[in-house]
Amino acid sequence: METRAMRSGFRQAIAAFRSQTKRYPSYQSRRFLATPTQPPTDEIRAAPPFRFNDKQSQGEEDMEEGNSGFAKLLPKLRIVPASPSYFTGKPGFTDDILELQTLLRKYITLPVLPPGEAPRIAWKTHAQYKVQSGEPVKAARYTKILQVLARLNYIHPSVMPEEVKKALEKYKRDVQPFLNKPKPGYVDEYGRARGVGRRKACHAVAYLVEGEGEVMINGKSLSQAFGRVHDRESCIWALKATDRIDKYNVWAVAQGGGTTGQAEAITLAVSKALMVHEPALKPALRRAGCVTRDPRRVERKKPGKLKARKMPAWVKR
Amino acid sequence: MSGSICLRCLARPVAAIETAAPTSRIATAAFSTSAPLAANPPKKKGPAVAVKKQQHTKSFTKARAGGKGGSGGGRPPQQGERKAMRKRIVLSNTNALEVHGLEDMTAKNIVDSQSAGKMLGLSNEVLDALRAAAAFKPTQGWSLFRRPATLVRKETLEVVRQLEEAGDKKSTVRQVIFGEKGSGKSVLQLQAMAAALLKGWVVIHIPEAQELSIGHTSYQPVKIGEETVYVQPHYIAQLLGQIAKANYTVLSHLRLSKQHNLPIPVQSNISLVRFAELGAGDADIAWPFFTALWSELTAPSAEGEGMARPPVLLTLDSLNFAMGNTTYLNAELQNIHAHDLALVRQYMDILSGAESLPNGGAVIAATTESNKPASPALDFACERNEALQAGKEVPEWDPYVKVDRRVLKVMEGAEALHLKGLSKDEARGVMEYYARSGMLRQTVNDSLVGEKWALSGGGIIGELERSSVVMRV
Structure with missing residues (x-):
């Protein structure tokens, strides 16, 4: 029992001393703190800046007197870097x-x-x-x-x-x-909204007006413009994904590339035009994959290859 | 359904396998919803089977040994087998559901505006007659449904109304149906034929003008006055047979009324069916018989048994082939114009109005949009006539391009019927029929109808069927 009481008494005594000594961080840790802390008075202070044209600081007077005077000053000179991280790697x-x-x-x-x-x-x-x-x-x-x-x-x-x-x-x-903000789309006096889309080598412009689901592509109906049902579905995919097929009429002009590219360029153009009419549909259209342009193009042919990646047939010799 | 012929090698399956298969296995087949007992497997006799089997294996080994055939072996199709497969017309699908409450087309409901947008089935008598007249085409979707039915659209009612009027007033309807591919031109023609058959008209149908003009049937020159026309005896014989079969009920009540100069002696009061059949039997006498039959049908109606003459409906599909040069050559080695073919000329005389039908009737021609020869004059004439009817600005022919004047002349007074897409109500009617047949497994609501309507280019019915029934996912 006695030893226990003695131990606690020592601990309290040590704790009482510690609170005073730890008021400031130790010298070592303070040097690496980013926040400038109130330096204690007894810290090593940097020497005043060393100016080479200043006679006094250079000790020229002493120089005139003789080499011995400059030599006398040398031990006093100590250049300390301005940044404390001078001695770190970077x-x-x-x-x-x-x-x-x-x-x-x-x-x-x-x-x-x-x-x-x-x-x-x-x-x-x-x-x-x-x-x-x-x-x-x-x-x-x-x-x-x-x-x-x-x-x-x-x-x-x-x-x-x-x-x-x-x-x-x-x-x-x-x-x-x-x-660089794109110009906001607008619905013109005829109720048309314009959207532009691209895919592969194709470029499409779509005009969307309120209507009952009629589609005209390059002056042809959807079934005449695209033989594949898949391509036809691509064209009106933005409207289908938002359940708007029977609410709008589409006029589109597609140029360049092939059929699939044209159909998918129209998808993007229609969705851009639809976002002009109803900006709140953007998240739904993004989920349907009609907001981002697909940046893929034909891969270039490389020397030593028959196509982009195809290697010539192996020959024994 | 497709069990009878192997699609890969066009061979009939070995019957032994079919008969050996236990019935219980057929009953549990997951893909078929039809009653297993409804489909009677064709039973074949033993020896025939054995021979076939032997042939099959023999040719197979041969092909492998030679290492030449890329076809993968099997018996090569026999002569005409491929064509028979291609031209096969299937009018029923036992796997499709029977549509309850599907009315048959009658003379009454086909003119009733209540039936607009409804599907009407074809009764067995009409079906047989239409089949005999070769009104069905393999490209049409008859094989998808339990039994043939057609949609009564706005244009159908209009055409049938015109037919009725022509029958009453004894006038002639001259009409050319044109429109986009798959817009239902041939089916509209078929509906007109069905309506005419129901009214007791005589129907004469040329199912494909291509058959007349691409040089696949025999021809011979015939002098008519100064002019030379070309008769196609074999085709005309076949046509006479079709006429006799398709109009059996009508023609069997009619009797010969005139004296004709015929190559064979004919009983004077022979029924017109028998008369046509006589002509159909021999290609050499077909043309005189056809002209005689034609003069009988266009004779004025008279009193007496079998002397009444009903109105006549003339129909012709793929008009484009009959509106330009054929591949037949004349004595100067120049291509013969289609209008110099005797049969085509007969049609064109009525279409142009040069000849009229004294008992009333109609001539309805339909253009084709697939694999068609260029016929700019016909396209222009259709457009021009449509503009004239609508009172719009009439297009003008490019003066620097040579024009087929014969075509323009024939088309002068003909009514042009531009067949466009279905309305949304009509599309809904036909899609409900698809759903009730079990071929469209989605709920038919406004959004589905709107989607399919838009996908089919504004209700082009062929495309509508393709996107909702044929290309089912």
């Missing part, structure tokens, strides 16, 4: 990420936008960043920066601090493609 990158993390820590409590509604920004590519920083930064490292940037970008624009705006500006690409 000081520029370290500074950047530390700066961004500091900002994020500082403003973490600010209100943010709902998920998926942050303004789309084209950040600098990995290659562009490497050129900018002049350091061989790995892609995975740069991803860390991008993650912090993405989080900072979510801060609500109405409370976005100037400091953050400035910091983000540094990482934006010079040309922002997301600022």
Whole structure:
């Protein structure tokens, strides 16, 4: 029993001392903190900047007096790097990420936008960043920066601090493609909405008016324009997927390519035109696969091959 | 249904296998919904089977040994077998459901506007007559349903009304049906024939003008006055047979009324059926018999037994082939114009109005859109006549292009009937029939009708059938 009481008494005594000594982080850990903390007075201070044209700082007076004076000053000179990450492998990158993390820590409590509604920004590519920083930064490292940037970008624009705006500006690409907004479609005085679609080598323009399901393609009816039932279905797929076949009439002009390409170009054109009439159908149309243009084209032929990939027949010799 | 002939090698299956198969296995076949006992497997006699089997294996081994045939062996089809398969007309599908409440077409309901958009079946008598007249085509979808039925569309009612009027007033309807491929031109013609048969008319049908013009049947020149026309004796003999068979009930009550200059002696009061059959029996005498029969049918009606003359319906399909040059050559080695063929000329005289039918009647020709010869004059004439009827601006012939004046002249007064797609109500009527036949396994509602209607290019009935019944997923 006695030993137990003695132990607890020692612990309390140690704890009382510890609270005072741990008020500031230890010297080692403080050096690597990104946030500048109140330095204690007894810290090693950097020497004043060393100017070579300043006589006093160079000790020229002493030089005039003799070499012995300069030599006397030398031990006093000590150049300390401005950035604390000078001795890391990639000081520029370290500074950047530390700066961004500091900002994020500082403003973490600010209100943010709902998920998926942050303004789309084209950040600098990995290659562009490497050129900018002049350091061989790995892609995975740069991803860390991008993650912090993405989080900072979510801060609500109405409370976005100037400091953050400035910091983000540094990482934006010079040309922002997301600022190029397509012209909004409109329904003209005759009630027509226009949509353009492409697929393979085909280009199609579709005009959609309210009607009862009549389709005219290049001046021909659907059955005359396409012999395959599958192609006919493709043409009105956007309307079928949204259950609008008997609500609209379609005029389409398709050029170039073959039948399948034309039919699928018309699919896209019709869905674009339909989105002008009813913008709320966009998610349904995306699910039906009529919003994104299929970028595939004919693969080029390569030398040494008979077609894009076909190898010539093997011959013994 | 397709069990009787092997589609791969066109051979009849060995009957021994069929008979050996236990009935219980047939009864449990998952793909057939028809009663197993309804289909009577054809029984064949032993020796014939044995011979066939032997032939089969023999030719098979031969083909393999030679290493030449890519056909995969089997007995090669016999002469005419492929064509018979191609031209085979199947009017029934035992796997399709019987549609309850399907009315038969009668002389009354075919003119009734109540039956618009309804399906009407064809009664057995009409069916036999139409079959004899070769009114059905293998490309039409008769083989998909339990029994033949047709849709009464707006145009059907109109055509039948015109026929009725022509019968009453003893006038002649001259009509050319044209329209997109699969729009139902031939079936409309068939409906007109069925209506005429129900009214007791005489129906003369040329099922395919192509047969007359592509040089597949014999021909010989005949002088008529100064002009030379070309008679196709074998075809005319066949046609006489078809006329006799298709119009048996009508013609058997009619008797010969005139004296004709015929190559063989004929009883003076012979019935017209017998008369036509006589002509059909011999190609050499077919043409004089045909002209005599024609003059009998177009003679004015008279009192007395068998002297009444009913109205006549003349129909011709694939008119495009009869509106240009044929592949037949004349003595100067030039292509003969179709209008110089005696039979075609007879039709064209009535279509152009040069000759009229004293007892009333109609001539209805239908164009074709598949594998047709270019006939710009006919296309132009159809368009022109349609514009004239509608009171629209009439198109003009390109003055730098040579025009077939004979065609334009024939088409001058003919009514052009442009057959377009079905209306949505009609499409619904026919789709409900598909569903009730068990061939369309979806609920027929507005959205399905709208979708199929749009997919078929605005209710083109052939395409409608194709997309909803034939290409069922």
